[in-house]
Amino acid sequence: MMLGVLALAIGLVVLVDRLYGHSTLAFAAGIIALVIANAPMLRFNCPACGKNLFFRDVLVVPWPNRICSACGHDCDSANSQNR
Numbered sequence: 001m002m003l004g005v006l007a008l009a010i011g012l013v014v015l016v017d018r019l020y021g022h023s024t025l026a027f028a029a030g031i032i033a034l035v036i037a038n039a040p041m042l043r044f045n046c047p048a049c050g051k052n053l054f055f056r057d058v059l060v061v062p063w064p065n066r067i068c069s070a071c072g073h074d075c076d077s078a079n080s081q082n083r
């Protein structure tokens with residue numbers, strides 16, 4: 001699902017890039033689309049300490065951490081159990 005969203009965002013950037021020429025605006029739109037698509041996933045929290053997995057120190061990443069940056073819990077195995 002994440003790969004599909006990523007492919008969609010990249011496709012959007014390429015499409016706008018071809019229509020309007022190279023533009024950072026198109027790139028920004030792709031990033032915004034990714035953020036909107038990821039909004040429901042912002043509830044991803046570390047099952048051990050509750051830290052949001054999208055926050056890596058002071059940075060917010062568009063994909064969840066596999067290893068919790070706060071306590072080192074392997075969240076990847078926990079997430080796969082939910083599906």
Ligand SMILES: [Zn+2]
Nearest residue numbers: 046049068071
């Ligand atoms: Zn944790």
